[in-house]
Amino acid sequence: MSEKTQMIATPGQTVGPFYGYALPFEKGGELVPPGSPESVQLHGTVYDGHGNPIPDALVEIWQADAQGNIPNETGSLIRDGYTFTGWGRTPVGNTGRYVFTTVNPGPTEPGKAPFIAVVVFARGLLNRLFTRVYLPEDTEALENDALLSSLDPARRKTLIAERLADGSLHWDVRLQGEDETVFLDFQG
C-alpha cells in the first residue's frame, strides 16, 4: 500500500434554511468590541444572480491580527472582549446585509497584501464557497499578489474592499452574474 493514501473527502451539503437557531451566536460578528480603538467595520450585501439580496446566507471570516500574526486563541464562541481570536460568523439580515467589527489585518509577511479569508453559506448554495477580501491600500502589494495577478482586472476587483469615508470596509458578495465574486478552489 502506498504511503500517501489519500482518503476521499466527505461531500458538503447546503446549510439549508434552518441554521438560524444553531450556528449564529452572541457577538459572532464582533471580533473586537464595536467602538474599541482600531476597530473597523467590514460590511456588505450578499446578492443572487438577479441582483436581489439573499436574506438567508451566513458569512464567516478568519484573519490575522493588526500586526499580521495568525491567532491561535480559543474563545470565539464566548468572547471575553479582550482576546483576538481572528474568527467570526454572522448571518445576513433580511436585506442580505452582513456586518463584522474587526481590525485591519496586517501583512503576514513584509510586502504581502493583507486579506481576510471568507466562507459563504446559504440556502440554495449546495456547497460552501471560499473567497478573500483584500484591503485596498497597499496597491503595490496588491499588484504583486499571486492570486490577484492571476485574475483579469474586471474579476480582480471583486476581491478588493472599498474603504469608505468613515473608515469602514465595504465588500459585497455576488454569488452569480456579471460581477460574480471570484470563489476559490484550494484543491488539486
Add this chain to the structure above:
Amino acid sequence: MGEPVKSSDAAADNQAIVSQEIRDIEEGYEAARAAGQPAETQPRIDYPPYRSSILRHPTKNLHHTDPETIELYSPAFGHQDVHALESNLTIQHGGEPLGERMVLRGKVLDGDGRPVAGQLVEIWQANSAGRYIHKRDQHPAPIDPNFTGVGRCITGPDGSYEFLTIKPGAYPWKNHLNAWRPAHIHFSLFGTEFTQRIVTQMYFPGDQLFPLDPIYQSIVDQDARDRLVARYNHDFTAPEWALGYEWDIVLTGAKRTWTENEAYGEQGDNE
C-alpha cells in the same frame, strides 16, 4: 437567460417532473463516467432540480489558488467555547424529548487519515416529528418543548465526537409539490486548516426518500452519496437506552507542511 426562474417556495412542479430531471442528470453523469471522466466526489452547485440553487451558484469556474498564510491555519476552539453537556441534546429542557433516542459517534479525519483533534463540531436537526425550532418552519407537526435540536462538541485526541440525541423525522418542503426531505442531521466542521471548512448533512441508512430528494441527489455519484449515510452499529447501542449510529467524516487533505511530530504521530493507521 430564457424562462423565468422557478422559486424554491412555489412548489410549482410535481415529483415526477423533478425525478425526471434528477434521472436525466444521473444518466449524463453515467455516460461521462463510461467515457472515462473521473468520479465526482462533491455536490454539484449547479443542480436545477434544487430550485433555490438556480440563482445562487457561481456560473464561473472556481479559481484554483494555493492557500496562503492564514488559510493554512484554522481558528482554535476549546472547552472555553463549548460545555461538555452541549453534546447531549436530550437534557436541554425540563423533561425528556419524545422519539427514538440515539447515540451518534464517529471520527473527524483529514484527507491523509489523521485525526482532527480538539476541533469544533456543531449539529442541528428537526425533532422526531420532523419539525425545526425555526420561524420559517411552518410544517404543522408538533414542536417538542423538550427538544431544541442543537448540539456542539470538541473532538477528542483521536478525532472522535459523540452526541446523544433523538432521531429526526422527515419533513415536507416546497421545492416541488409533495417534496419531502429524508431524515438528516446537519453538521458543521472545521479542520486544522481553513481550507477544510465544511457544512454537510448526515443521513440514515435505507431511507426511501433518497431517490426523490434533490439535495441528496445533487451528489451525482453513488459512492459519494454513501459517504453521507451513517451506519447502524449495534456495538454503540446502549441496552434499554439508545440506538447506536456511527458516521466518520473525512475533510480535504491538509496543505501545510506538518512538523515531524504532527506528521508521524499517527503512523500505523492502516487506512
